[in-house]
Structure formats: structure tokens, C-alpha cells
Amino acid sequence: MRIRVLVVGLLAFLLLAGSADAIYKPYAVRQIKRYVKEDCHSYPGFDCLGWSVWDCRKVTGSKVRCSSQQEYSHNGNWRECRFKTSARESKDGRWIYLHFGRARCFSESGELIR
16 A cells, blocks of 8 residues: 555656646747847837847746846937846647736936836
8 A cells, every 4th residue: 555655656746747847948038039139129210239138047837037138229319128028838838928027227327217
């Protein structure tokens, strides 16, 4: 009886440990980087000066969160925006949903814009 309980417990542990690594982190990070780059170049009237993604961490078995940054120039004024970007895998594992957190934008003088 003890052996059965031990085997069932071990199988349950392996099943849970396997599902905890569901999202493929490098793929999610690549998707975040691609989306941040596309977003930086998508605002009419703004020139994208640069973008970056760093500090990517796996938050849950289906979610990765990264810090992101974009630099713009608009009418000669420089602006930098920093935000959290997350990638969450759909329940069926076929899609990754991307979400930008609330941005903190700064002007050339370092003043918080929004």
C-alpha cells in the first residue's frame, strides 16, 4: 500500500512539475521583443529612436513578464517610455497574448509626462 501511495505521489509530482514549465520562455521573449519594436515604429508623427526589452521572468506556467523601453522624437522633443510587457499563453497553447502595462513616460528634462 505504501508503495502505491509513493508511486501515485511521485507521478502526481512529475505531472505538476511538467505542467509548470508550459510556456516556452525564449519564444515568448522573442514575441515580446518583436511587438515592442513594431509598436515603437507605429506612432504617426513620432520617430522611434530606440527600444529595448530586459529582465524577462517567467511569472507562472503560462506567463512571462519583461521590462520594456521605447525612445521617441516628436517635433524635436525627446520622450522615453518604460513599461511592463507580458506574454500569456492561451489555455490550448496555440496563441500567445501580449499585454503592455501602464507606461511611465519622461521628457528630456526627466519630468514624468504620464
